[in-house]
Amino acid sequence: MSKPAYKRVLLKLSGEALMGDDAYGINRGTIERMVADVAEVAKLGVELAIVIGGGNIFRGVAPGAQGMDRATADYMGMLATVMNALALADAMRHVGITARVMSAIGIEQVVEPYVRPKALQYLEEGKVVVFAAGTGNPFFTTDTAAALRGSEVSAEIVLKATKVDGVYTADPKKDPNATLYSSISFDEAIAKHLQVMDATAFALCRDQKLPIKVFSITKPGALKRVIMGEDEGTLVHV
Numbered sequence: 570m571s572k573p574a575y576k577r578v579l580l581k582l583s584g585e586a587l588m589g590d591d592a593y594g595i596n597r598g599t600i601e602r603m604v605a606d607v608a609e610v611a612k613l614g615v616e617l618a619i620v621i622g623g624g625n626i627f628r629g630v631a632p633g634a635q636g637m638d639r640a641t642a643d644y645m646g647m648l649a650t651v652m653n654a655l656a657l658a659d660a661m662r663h664v665g666i667t668a669r670v671m672s673a674i675g676i677e678q679v680v681e682p683y684v685r686p687k688a689l690q691y692l693e694e695g696k697v698v699v700f701a702a703g704t705g706n707p708f709f710t711t712d713t714a715a716a717l718r719g720s721e722v723s724a725e726i727v728l729k730a731t732k733v734d735g736v737y738t739a740d741p742k743k744d745p746n747a748t749l750y751s752s753i754s755f756d757e758a759i760a761k762h763l764q765v766m767d768a769t770a771f772a773l774c775r776d777q778k779l780p781i782k783v784f785s786i787t788k789p790g791a792l793k794r795v796i797m798g799e800d801e802g803t804l805v806h807v
């Protein structure tokens with residue numbers, strides 16, 4: 570039987586994808602499907618560190634944040650990711666996966682703080698680690714948190730599980746003529762201002778020689794195919 574292509578990965582899960590067809594929030598069926606995909610690869614023995622986005626909650630409250638100072642709005646966004654992380658860990662518990670949530674901002678009564686050696690210990694023990702609250706700093710994104718935590722835990726690759734099936738020449742949701750790359754270099758993705766991830770995340774991964782795979786979290790079996798090293802999504806490389 571073929572073996573997974575990776576021993577340790579950083580999986581960036583789209584917050585927005587969690588809302589499924591709803592206007593915002595967490596759709597029960599969607600989170601269950603996502604967790605079933607995660608459980609399938611965790612059971613293969615792959616060490617999984619997860620960063621979850623917050624768009625499903627944050628974009629729902631965004632109109633109320635209009636006129637607010639940017640840093641305050643960003644802290645609200647980070648808190649949204651904590652809610653998603655808690656929901657994700659709870660859904661994993663239901664399917665027999667042990668997960669630990671670690672937050673980049675101090676809210677000890679709710680979740681334990683991010684401590685790198687502890688995160689590494691959990692991964693070595695086979696627990697799934699969910700990194701909440703992004704980088705802990707405003708003016709960043711959870712994509713950058715994925716690049717940062719992926720580098721810190723020495724993941725072999727960042728897997729960006731999102732709503733589109735890879736990196737396109739333009740946003741495929743806006744441009745019907747956009748075409749899919751099977752691979753692209755960091756320099757080209759940055760130079761072409763491809764918005765599928767922010768430039769800070771691309772630059773950090775490039776500097777750390779940490780490849781990124783962008784693929785669809787809504788496509789059945791895609792996560793497993795990526796983990797098995799099969800042809801799926803777009804590879805962003807040095």
Ligand SMILES: Nc1ncnc2c1ncn2[C@@H]1O[C@H](COP(=O)(O)OP(=O)(O)OP(=O)(O)O)[C@@H](O)[C@H]1O
Binds near residue numbers: 584621731739
């Ligand atoms: N060149 C491109 N190729 C692919 N997708 C692109 C491109 N440019 C823009 N996009 C958009 O980027 C989106 C993915 O990035 P985004 O960070 O917005 O979402 P996410 O990471 O899935 O969600 P969240 O921020 O809630 O975690 C896609 O849904 C797509 O519409």
Ligand SMILES: O=c1ccn([C@@H]2O[C@H](COP(=O)(O)O)[C@@H](O)[C@H]2O)c(=O)[nH]1
Binds near residue numbers: 621647703709711
């Ligand atoms: O390091 C970070 C991560 C996130 N934020 C804020 O949270 C929201 C939601 O994150 P997404 O990456 O868009 O899912 C983001 O828009 C920021 O406002 C942050 O400030 N710092």
